[in-house]
Amino acid sequence: MSPTHFRCDVSDGIATLRLDRPDRKNPLTFDSYAELRDWFRAQPYDDTVKAVVFGSNGGNFCSGGDVHDIIGPLTKMSMKELLAFTRMTGDLVKAMIHCGKPVIAAVDGVCVGAGAIVAMASDLRIATPEARTAFLFTRVGLAGCDMGACAMLPRLIGQGRAAELLYTGRAMSAEEGATWGFFNRVVDRDALEDTAQEMARRIAAGPTFGHMMTKTMLNQEWSMSLDQAIEAEAQAQAICMQTQDFTRAYNAFVAKEKPVFEGD
Structure with missing residues (x-):
């Protein structure tokens, strides 16, 4: 696949993905959701990719669903259309889980909403000290139970900590994330890319x-x-x-x- 709604570079068995709207802190759109879902769904059949790095771009990871391209249109949709959308977003998480390849999230700057879910659904997470991760759903009038958050986040950081983040929508600092077990490690911003790629290379060299x-x-x-x-x-x-x-x-x-x- 040659995606059009996100960047994908494959080298030496490592696929590096990036959302590519750095001027907007890399929000997701209907198209990028669907294309990412389809890309991960295809991975069990692609032997050229051995590990995946989901990287940041322009100092940020992902600002969640685009306010104008997604949030606005959702307020005008029917229940049938809304359910089709929420199932599609959940399908992205399921596709990441079932892709058969280790996924490493390299998180810098803003990592919120659906972006926080993408990081959560990855197998390993590396952050910079500038990373701010927030599950913002209650702050836009929704429930915190989005895209598997209530099932997966407590398993990563514990029930009480997950409840705090999902109820309040507050940002988790990189230091908190490392202490709580959400991030595997925190590295300087200049070292983020190299650290993620080195981890991916080590995994790709394995069985x-x-x-x-x-x-x-x-x-x-x-x-x-x-x-x-x-x-x-x-x-x-x-x-x-x-x-x-x-x-x-x-x-x-x-x-x-x-x-x-x-x-x-």
Whole structure:
């Protein structure tokens, strides 16, 4: 795919995505929502991409749904049209979860509304000290339960902290986000891009089939009992043991070499 409503650069197995309206702090539109959903939906079938970096642009990550292009039109839609829209936004999150590739959010500056959801739906999150993350939905008269926020955010930062952010819509600082477990690390703005790309390169050099299984289990086991999770992991690991990458790792260990994984 060659997207038209966001930037996508693929190099050495790493796809770097950026919303591309820096003058507006990179808001989402109906078109960019749909195109991002479709791009992530296509990823399970694209072996050229091994890891994804969702980056910032112009000092900001994403300012959420565009006030003029989305919020205004929503006030004039029928219930059927509104439900189609909210299902589409949720489908973006589901597509990110089921894309089979680790996703790293590189968050700088404004990261609010649906932008905060995109960061939340990523597997790993790196921030700058300038990052400000807010789930703004109650501040525009809506509920905080948008795009899976009430299910996913408490699992990342705890029920009480999630409730505070979702009820008040206040911004979470980068320091808070790191302390609470939302961000994996905080780095200087000048180091954000390199840090995210280095993390992506390290992941891309690993066993991509194994990473797909890891991501699948991380998400599927939310709804499993412990016994079910242990059994599911036994089956997943047995499948991974049939891959050539598992054999390569063993042979490299015996030869005292570093394994070179090929994803099969």
